[in-house]
Amino acid sequence: MEVIVPFSTDRPKSRLSDVLSPDERAAFARAMLDDVLDAVKGAGGEPRVLATDTVDVDAPVTVDDRPLTDAVNAALDARLGTEERDRSPESVAVVMADLALATPAALDRLFAAGHDADVAMAPGRGGGTNAFVASHPEFRVDYHGASYLDHRGIAAEVGADFVAVDSHRLGTDVDEPADLAEVLIHGEGRAGTWLREAGFALDASGGRVAAVRD
Amino acid sequence: MEVIVPFSTDRPKSRLSDVLSPDERAAFARAMLDDVLDAVKGAGGEPRVLATDTVDVDAPVTVDDRPLTDAVNAALDARLGTEERDRSPESVAVVMADLALATPAALDRLFAAGHDADVAMAPGRGGGTNAFVASHPEFRVDYHGASYLDHRGIAAEVGADFVAVDSHRLGTDVDEPADLAEVLIHGEGRAGTWLREAGFALDASGGRVAAVRD
Numbered sequence: 001m002e003v004i005v006p007f008s009t010d011r012p013k014s015r016l017s018d019v020l021s022p023d024e025r026a027a028f029a030r031a032m033l034d035d036v037l038d039a040v041k042g043a044g045g046e047p048r049v050l051a052t053d054t055v056d057v058d059a060p061v062t063v064d065d066r067p068l069t070d071a072v073n074a075a076l077d078a079r080l081g082t083e084e085r086d087r088s089p090e091s092v093a094v095v096m097a098d099l100a101l102a103t104p105a106a107l108d109r110l111f112a113a114g115h116d117a118d119v120a121m122a123p124g125r126g127g128g129t130n131a132f133v134a135s136h137p138e139f140r141v142d143y144h145g146a147s148y149l150d151h152r153g154i155a156a157e158v159g160a161d162f163v164a165v166d167s168h169r170l171g172t173d174v175d176e177p178a179d180l181a182e183v184l185i186h187g188e189g190r191a192g193t194w195l196r197e198a199g200f201a202l203d204a205s206g207g208r209v210a211a212v213r214d
Numbered sequence: 215m216e217v218i219v220p221f222s223t224d225r226p227k228s229r230l231s232d233v234l235s236p237d238e239r240a241a242f243a244r245a246m247l248d249d250v251l252d253a254v255k256g257a258g259g260e261p262r263v264l265a266t267d268t269v270d271v272d273a274p275v276t277v278d279d280r281p282l283t284d285a286v287n288a289a290l291d292a293r294l295g296t297e298e299r300d301r302s303p304e305s306v307a308v309v310m311a312d313l314a315l316a317t318p319a320a321l322d323r324l325f326a327a328g329h330d331a332d333v334a335m336a337p338g339r340g341g342g343t344n345a346f347v348a349s350h351p352e353f354r355v356d357y358h359g360a361s362y363l364d365h366r367g368i369a370a371e372v373g374a375d376f377v378a379v380d381s382h383r384l385g386t387d388v389d390e391p392a393d394l395a396e397v398l399i400h401g402e403g404r405a406g407t408w409l410r411e412a413g414f415a416l417d418a419s420g421g422r423v424a425a426v427r428d
Contacts, residue, residue, distance in 0.1 A: 106380055123382065125339070126392075126422025127399045145418035149399060166320055168337065171382035175422070178340075185341045185363060204359035208340025208389070 003045035035189035042104030091135040100191035101169040118160035122170035123148040136160035180211035217259035249403035256318030314405035315383040332374035336384035337362040350374035394425035
């Protein structure tokens with residue numbers, strides 16, 4: 001199955017600007033992308049990076065500088081089609097590039113759920129849409145706001161059956177400083193190594209464990 | 215399988231004090247407890263509330279006013295034993311009372327994982343331990359700090375094989391205001407209803423969706 005991995009090459013991870021410099025944010029975002037690509041391959045998926053500009057990665061790249069929703073919908077148009085309703089399209093997955101905790105096992109569960117439903121989706125913390133598999137020809141995305149609930153609504157509108165995939169790993173998109181602790185606790189790849197080498201460590205002195213820097 | 219549900223009757227959910235009064239926190243904590251008990255029963259478990267004081271709930275109650283770690287370890291002592299190493303103890307589960315997103319399906323996955331490993335554990339956001347099943351006679355808990363990592367270490371020390379259960383629902387303990395949004399998005403029981411009736415609604419104007427009050 002083709003797995004589209006959207007990736008923004010300009011000002012990535014701006015909500016981490018309190019704890020990482022622009023160059024650091026770019027390097028960390030790239031480490032997460034490489035982890036996600038590895039996990040996708042480990043789950044038997046064929047990743048394709050959907051980037052806002054050229055990027056040198058170990059996967060095919062499509063450049064589309066439009067906003068995320070438009071770029072992903074163009075990719076869904078091309079793969080799920082809009083005209084030929086008589087044929088059943090192949091499934092396509094969209095997995096965000098900042099899922100630093102993604103593992104082949106977690107993606108296996110997503111892909112398996114996508115075999116059994118028109119739309120299988122892993123919600124992100126805070127109501128986002130972190131990963132999904134779709135095979136329904138009319139399903140499209142809208143990433144603004146509480147997109148997970150919106151996507152459930154869109155699936156219902158087009159008559160697509162929907163299943164949620166209950167995963168902490170796929171539910172953890174790394175956007176904010178509090179998310180860095182999750183990477184230190186659970187990350188098994190480059191992103192966790194990058195954070196540790198940048199001086200981050202766990203601090204259990206508060207309510208929840210936080211990532212703090214030397 | 216017996217499922218122990220620890221519940222604090224005094225000053226519950228103090229980290230929600232910025233958004234809920236003491237009486238409201240008690241009512242909300244109770245709604246979450248009732249949701250968890252329903253989910254446990256729905257997954258075929260036999261819940262027992264381990265409370266710091268008497269509480270009138272639809273399940274057997276054991277009162278133990280010691281700190282959480284001591285009370286849970288006393289329960290594990292009684293069930294997993296320490297003397298009779300020759301017999302294989304039955305599994306016992308410990309599921310926190312603030313897992314307002316818990317469903318029978320999510321707990322089914324935890325219980326099934328507990329059949330195949332000495333210790334099966336669902337980590338909470340921030341490195342906590344939200345739910346586990348143990349059958350190893352020497353496994354004990356220590357809920358301070360990043361307890362999930364500590365519990366992995368304890369399992370390794372006693373030679374218990376360990377498996378993580380990857381669940382957003384079981385990973386979401388409701389402690390802080392940001393967690394309330396998860397209840398509004400995914401909660402299917404009393405806790406979500408309680409929040410809505412108390413005037414909370416989703417607000418998608420910031421980075422992540424938040425729960426705001428009228």
